[in-house]
Amino acid sequence: MIFTDDxxxxxxxxxxxxDTVPEASESGADELATPEQLGAxxxxxxxxxxxxxDARELAEVVAARDRLRALWALDRxxxxxxxxxxxxxxxxxxxLVRHDTLDWHIHATSSETPLAERILVEAAxxxxxxxxxxxxxxxxxxxxxxxxxxxxDLSKNGSRxxxxxxxxxxxxxxxxxxxxx
Numbered sequence: 001m002i003f004t005d006d007x008x009x010x011x012x013x014x015x016x017x018x019d020t021v022p023e024a025s026e027s028g029a030d031e032l033a034t035p036e037q038l039g040a041x042x043x044x045x046x047x048x049x050x051x052x053x054d055a056r057e058l059a060e061v062v063a064a065r066d067r068l069r070a071l072w073a074l075d076r077x078x079x080x081x082x083x084x085x086x087x088x089x090x091x092x093x094x095x096l097v098r099h100d101t102l103d104w105h106i107h108a109t110s111s112e113t114p115l116a117e118r119i120l121v122e123a124a125x126x127x128x129x130x131x132x133x134x135x136x137x138x139x140x141x142x143x144x145x146x147x148x149x150x151x152x153d154l155s156k157n158g159s160r161x162x163x164x165x166x167x168x169x170x171x172x173x174x175x176x177x178x179x180x181x
Contacts, residue, residue: 011123017061019163024149035053048099051115071123072150139152140152142167143171
């Protein structure tokens with residue numbers, strides 16, 4: 001499945017953000033519990049624009065994270081409703097922008113819009129591409145029985161089952177042990 005670079009980046013960011021919940025994080029803890037953790041995540045993903053760095057912004061981003069985790073699991077038609085709601089709430093107006101080291105790409109909010117709203121709108125804009133390409137089946141939950149991570153399957157044949165090599169290896173070891181027991 002081929003998506004534009006900004007669509008892939010936005011959806012991979014959504015998965016990284018969503019996987020900060022305790023049941024999906026590598027540490028088993030909420031990896032978005034402090035404004036500093038949020039800042040580190042945004043820095044790692046080179047997320048530009050306004051950042052307040054306070055508890056209110058963190059709470060709004062956590063709420064956006066929960067909303068996006070729920071949206072990830074929706075079927076195509078229900079995802080359309082959720083995406084349209086996000087875009088309508090933000091009065092999103094798509095436009096082409098170029099900033100930092102990125103070439104022309106689409107933003108639908110100002111860089112001064114509150115962070116949580118920008119995250120939601122950028123995710124919604126990326127999901128527009130996925131829905132139009134009938135690619136929502138590539139938005140997956142990890143098949144490991146002890147992980148609730150999510151990921152975007154960009155493999156050529158759409159066969160990726162695990163959110164990380166760690167989960168895939170862990171499940172392979174379990175299957176091997178079960179076969180040899």
